[in-house]
Structure formats: structure tokens, C-alpha cells
Amino acid sequence: MPSLPQFNPLRLRSYIFRLPLATRLLVTAIVGLWIAAIPFPWLRELGSLSPDKFDLTQMHRLNLFPLTHFGFFHMFFDVFAITPLLERFEAEFGTIVTLSLFTGPFGLLPGGLYLLLEKFILRGNTAVMGSSVWVFLLLASEAMKTQKANPNFSIGPYKIPTWTTPLILVLMTSFLVPNVSLLGHLCGAAIGYVWATGYIKFLVPHEKILRWVETKLNLLGRLPHYVSVDQKTYGRYGVLPTAVPLGSVAREPRSPDVGQRLGP
Structure with missing residues (x-):
């Protein structure tokens, strides 16, 4: 009978200590804002993206809504999902790019798209918040990169395009998890697809x-x-x-054996 994987707190601790800087700062902001909202619940209203309350004096909502969460489980599962995706993004693009995008365009663009569709197309007034918009943005970007190497994956006799994976997850999440925003997740995924195509790479400084x-x-x-x-x-x-002093390597006797190559 196969044994279940055991939780190892040492591996978790090692993983947390290895997180890059921007990932740490963004996750800390998410957790810190949730903690601050316990004694000050008005912070949730301040950070939520509500179409009827939005105007030019409320631009801060576009930056705060991905960092704001309704409750502990909402925050916990979003942090659990976003952390490895942020780490991967930062490892590829660097700390400055990650901070500049996730404190700016990656909140403004999906948030602005949501406001446009919700208020003027659907005529609704549903307030949204949560970093799941970033989760689906990053999943869409990763799916487009995976698409180049593996264009399809098979489910029985059917071949599913790899780029559609985030959309399938959006639909599954909407059916299985109550009180989630289908439109908000789709807006995040849409910006992720656009980012992966390179059309908004100009947002990053040279x-x-x-x-x-x-x-x-x-x-x-x-x-x-x-x-x-x-x-x-x-x-x-x-x-x-x-810690090896300069020049000490040259004085060491050289091994007659050929060195072993690491990796393939």
C-alpha cells in the first residue's frame, strides 16, 4: 500500500528562507494587510475594487485589491497558490521588474478591465478582492510558454490545447468554490496571455x-x-x-583525474 507523503517542517522552513526578495515583500504585504484588517475591518472596504465606488480619487483600489482578502482561508489559499508562481516569475525577470509590475500594471490592467466589463457591459456592481487575479495571470503566462514545447495534452481520446489550461481552472474554481469572481479571474488570465505574447513588455524599463x-x-x-x-x-x-583566498587555487596540486560534469 503506497505511503502518503509526510509533512516535513524543515523543508518548509528551508523553502521559506530561500524565497527571493520581491516574493517575500508581496506575500508579507498580503498577510500583513489581512492581520491589520482584523482590528480595522474598514481596510477591506478601502482595498476592495467596487465599480460604483470607483472614480479618479479611488485609484488606490487598483493597487490594493490584489493584496486585500475577505478572511483567513481566502488569504491562506491565495498565498499558497501565488508564492511558487511569484518565485518563478522573479527568478526569470528579477526583483526590480517583479516589484514594478505587481505594484503597478499587474493590478491596474486586470482591475481596469474588470471595471470596464462589470460596470459598462454587464451593468453590475460586484466588489472583488484577492491575489487570485495574480494567480491566473501567472498561470496564463506559464501556459503560453509551455504551449511552445507541449502544444497539447491528452484526456482520453481528446487533445486539449495547453494554453487553455488556466481557463479550465477558472471554470472549475467558479463551480467548486463559492463566492469567487469568474469575471475577475478571466480578466487576470487575459492580461497574463497578453503579457506572454510580448505586447505589453514596454511597461518594463529597458x-x-x-x-x-x-x-x-x-x-x-x-x-x-x-x-x-x-x-x-x-x-x-x-x-x-x-572563502578561498585569491591565488590559493593555483597553488593546490591538480588531480590527474578528469573532472566529473554536473548535469546532462
């Missing part, structure tokens, strides 16, 4: 500018768990420090 900022402020040296935008030169976490 790589030369980002490298100049990193070098000028010495972000790699000052900020722990910072991910450089220049993956080709520095790798994920910059140049790793070494």
Missing part, C-alpha cells in the same frame, strides 16, 4: 536602465535575496561569495 540602477545602488551587495535582472552575467542571486 534592461540597460535596470542594470545601471542595480550597479549604482549596489543592490546585489546591499539587499539579501535580491535577484539580478542580468541573469546572463550574475545568475539568479549575483556573484556568490567565496
